[in-house]
Amino acid sequence: xxxxxxxxxxxxxxxxxxxxxxxxxxxxxxxxxxxxxxxxxxxxxxxxxxxxxxxxxxxxxxxxxxxxxxxxxxxxxxxxxxxxxxxxxxxxxxxxxxxxxxxxxxxxxxxxxxxxxxxxxxxxxxxxxxxxxxxxxxxxxxxxxxxxxxxxxxxxxxxxxxxxxxxxxxxxxxxxxxxxxxxxxxxxxxxxxxxxxxxxxxxxxxxxxxxxxxxxxxxxxxxxxxxxxxxxxxxxxxxxxxxxxxxxxxxxxxxxxxxxxxxxxxxxxxxxxxxxxxxxxxxxxxxxxxxxxxxxxxxxxxxxxxxxxxxxxxxxxxxxxxxxxxxxxxxxxxxxxxxxxxxxxxxxxxxxxxxxxxxxxxxxxxxxxxxxxxxxxxxxxxxxxxxxxxxxxxxxxxxxxxxxxxxxxxxxxxxxxxxxxxxxxxxxxxxxxxxxxxxxxxxxxxxxxxxxxxxxxxxxxxxxxxxxxxxxxxxxxxxxxxxxxxxxxxxxxxxx
Numbered sequence: 336x337x338x339x340x341x342x343x344x345x346x347x348x349x350x351x352x353x354x355x356x357x358x359x360x361x362x363x364x365x366x367x368x369x370x371x372x373x374x375x376x377x378x379x380x381x382x383x384x385x386x387x388x389x390x391x392x393x394x395x396x397x398x399x400x401x402x403x404x405x406x407x408x409x410x411x412x413x414x415x416x417x418x419x420x421x422x423x424x425x426x427x428x429x430x431x432x433x434x435x436x437x438x439x440x441x442x443x444x445x446x447x448x449x450x451x452x453x454x455x456x457x458x459x460x461x462x463x464x465x466x467x468x469x470x471x472x473x474x475x476x477x478x479x480x481x482x483x484x485x486x487x488x489x490x491x492x493x494x495x496x497x498x499x500x501x502x503x504x505x506x507x508x509x510x511x512x513x514x515x516x517x518x519x520x521x522x523x524x525x526x527x528x529x530x531x532x533x534x535x536x537x538x539x540x541x542x543x544x545x546x547x548x549x550x551x552x553x554x555x556x557x558x559x560x561x562x563x564x565x566x567x568x569x570x571x572x573x574x575x576x577x578x579x580x581x582x583x584x585x586x587x588x589x590x591x592x593x594x595x596x597x598x599x600x601x602x603x604x605x606x607x608x609x610x611x612x613x614x615x616x617x618x619x620x621x622x623x624x625x626x627x628x629x630x631x632x633x634x635x636x637x638x639x640x641x642x643x644x645x646x647x648x649x650x651x652x653x654x655x656x657x658x659x660x661x662x663x664x665x666x667x668x669x670x671x672x673x674x675x676x677x678x679x680x681x682x683x684x685x686x687x688x689x690x691x692x693x694x695x696x697x698x699x700x701x702x703x704x705x706x707x708x709x710x711x712x713x714x715x716x717x718x719x720x721x722x723x724x725x726x727x728x729x730x731x732x733x734x735x736x737x738x739x740x741x742x743x744x745x746x747x748x749x750x751x752x753x754x755x756x757x758x759x760x761x762x763x764x765x766x767x768x769x770x771x772x773x774x775x776x777x778x779x780x781x782x783x784x785x786x787x788x789x790x791x792x793x794x795x796x797x798x799x800x801x802x803x804x805x806x807x808x809x810x811x812x813x814x815x816x817x818x819x820x821x822x823x824x825x826x827x828x829x830x831x
Contacts, residue, residue: 341369347380360510361489364561386428390435397438405443418452437481440776484800485560528572544580551575557797567695578684585657598654638697649687656682672746685719686711698784714777718791722798729802
């Protein structure tokens, strides 16, 4: 029914709204071919001076990897090069212009102007609108669609769509069934991860280590929202769970001499190398060594590729970055912001996770693509910089109290003579906005498969969801998100 409705739709405006609803409801993975057929038809459609249609067309084309120019917004500028004031009367047009502006790149000045113009006017409009429209605008101003985590968005949008007067009941029905099936799949995946984690027994042996397999799984749901990536979620959740334990050894437990020994042993990557390690490090070494080799074996079996050297290299890089941070801490050294961030991207594990993702997904694997993994593609490190900066915004206070290194906030403040931490945080958020523009540009140039580009964008999105509330315990926590996504049933009111 949904496929037919989408394919038979001949009105471009109706089609765009339908695609937006389908993807918002999280059921786009069922209708990818149909969506692309329609986007091919619509990419040359001229919506004339309709701001709503122009903005929606631009956002959907770019979101789905189609090439489209931001020059189409120039027709809405006045002779001074500013957006026409008359546009402010079109509330939904303004909201869609705001949403579209978040897909802009570094050199697209018209979209930077669009963001400032639409944001300022939407804020002014909120008190004068009905509560439902106000809520919708406030939600976008808090977190625009382009930055949202897909599975959380599907839950939220289902509620919004169920109250819409122009809803298509077949889409809502499909979304409800699909959501239940995906939730059931996630529960099975999480059960498998928790069983593996318990059998691994790391936390039983190491009282100081973080015991967070559920949080690690939430990360992978953010990275791979589509049901078909079940194995990717399971395997990557394992590596991230081990990463947290390794991070704790370097941050809170190991002496500098032990950490040097540990790093050297990892660089050798053979079981004999662990002989001189303290007992608590031996079990960690074995856990990492075995898990990585098991993942490499799985990829060898499924893809016919020998990748252990690539996976191993990402871990060696992480340990060297961890050791660098430990040396800074032990000597009281505060690095420059750039030095901190270059090292922090690696120690955050983002490049490790995305290299593992590249091989686990296995799309378009070629010698040419594989060679781009070293040094890491800028797509990976740009997404990783966003993750590292969000991590620091969300956890720096807690880590400072724990006695950790200076974070990006302290490095930036020291370098720029900023005394007020709130001011420092504001600058870091501004840097994140700039990095998103670079990431959008990298996503458009597409030297890697679309699935890997999407995972890189999703990593930056998930980082924001997990870290954006920082130490504010009154807002949603990671546990709340897990509860909502994986264990809470949808309200029956979503279906009329």
